[in-house]
Ligand SMILES: Cc1cc2nc3c(=O)[nH]c(=O)nc-3n(C[C@H](O)[C@H](O)[C@H](O)COP(=O)(O)OP(=O)(O)OC[C@H]3O[C@@H](n4cnc5c(N)ncnc54)[C@H](O)[C@@H]3O)c2cc1C
């Protein structure tokens with residue numbers, strides 16, 4: 001599997017570490033939202049938005065859309081830009 | 085059919101032509117007292133204990149594929165009771181005791197072999213942690229021995245004791261741990277449940293729930309609607325999807341875990357040896373194949389196959405701990421979908437839907453749990469109360485803060 005980092009180009013998956021569902025960039029503003037934010041996941045069988053860290057490259061956080069059934073990578077963007 | 089030495093001799097002398105299928109292949113009835121979704125180890129054991137312990141025999145197990153096609157037939161068969169936290173300690177202890185009586189209870193050769201589990205440690209700190217864990221296991225009533233480096237060398241001289249990064253300083257030996265034949269466990273429980281009247285229905289996928297006024301009425305399946313007074317879910321890697329059909333939102337991510345087996349060799353590995361720091365563990369099957377594996381592939385996945393970086397990592401870790409295995413040829417590798425929870429421990433509980441019960445989140449440790457899980461889940465479904473061996477595997481523990489996080493890695497499923 002390869003991820004095409006917007007800054008570094010196509011790189012082997014071993015250069016990246018996985019953090020989990022991209023909902024982690026939507027930090028809740030009230031205490032009530034925190035249980036969901038920390039624990040509950042959609043966990044889809046199919047396209048999934050997720051966070052990867054390019055630790056052995058540019059050090060950027062990436063938001064990757066990837067199919068969890070086929071492992072096909074559908075899109076990669078810098079997490080900061082994908083948020084706004 | 086009861087198995088006995090006499091039966092084996094008789095069949096052997098008559099060309100083994102008289103063996104019959106071990107369970108029936110019934111058409112689903114229009115309704116059951118209890119429906120269990122998922123014909124893996126947990127679903128089958130639950131049905132068995134519902135019938136055996138609680139006399140509830142109007143039960144169906146609905147399996148979308150075939151018996152043994154899920155994780156129960158894909159795991160590396162390690163059975164142990166060496167957990168460290170309240171909640172898990174008493175549960176796995178309970179399960180191991182059931183393993184010890186399983187073959188008699190089922191009249192089935194599940195090849196349960198208490199050939200020991202040895203965990204290696206590499207530093208003073210890790211040795212202290214092992215000593216603490218050993219004491220926890222002893223207090224629970226299970227067995228544990230802390231071995232010195234020298235004792236580990238006597239036990240398993242083939243290990244690499246002087247690895248630069250992880251020299252072996254000792255180990256934790258659990259003699260009642262070991263391995264079993266995974267398929268036979270599924271078949272044994274299926275046969276035992278069937279003999280007591282449970283319908284095992286394969287090729288029957290649950291596609292929805294019928295819920296009226298917050299109460300379960302039955303399930304929609306690829307073979308039509310089937311009514312039920314109570315429904316238990318035991319669908320392992322598919323827990324999120326099946327839960328969603330009932331409106332549940334769960335603290336689970338699905339990940340793939342791989343395993344490997346080599347060609348058959350003469351006996352060389354005494355029991356199960358784990359090299360936790362390198363993410364590697366190894367045993368030898370009764371056929372002689374070296375069975376080994378390591379960590380998850382680390383990202384969410386529903387593919388029952390893995391990626392090459394994880395293969396490379398497992399092989400490297402194996403070579404650094406047991407250099408001699410480099411001479412063996414790997415025959416096969418495969419993957420299974422793990423229902424990883426946010427604290428690495430399972431969920432055995434009621435759900436907000438009345439009459440719907442949840443058994444899931446087994447992560448990569450659910451094989452050893454099969455008898456215990458079936459036993460306590462049947463108790464919960466039959467009586468409405470938690471069995472005393474499983475009072476802490478609650479669905480709302482994430483919300484209340486009563487998580488059972490053995491690895492202390494927090495809400496990050498791929499690190500458990
Ligand atoms: C490579 C690997 C190694 C492992 N090693 C170990 C080990 O050494 N020790 C250990 O303790 N554990 C181990 N495990 C974990 C263990 O295998 C699992 O935790 C356990 O088997 C899960 O429970 P089960 O047997 O009920 O699951 P499964 O056998 O997966 O059963 C679930 C069943 O539900 C069915 N299902 C799903 N959705 C539906 C639906 N909608 N309708 C009907 N049926 C449905 C599936 O087809 C499946 O058959 C390992 C797992 C893997 C993959």
Ligand SMILES: [Zn+2]
Nearest residue numbers: 005008057058
């Ligand atoms: Zn980069």
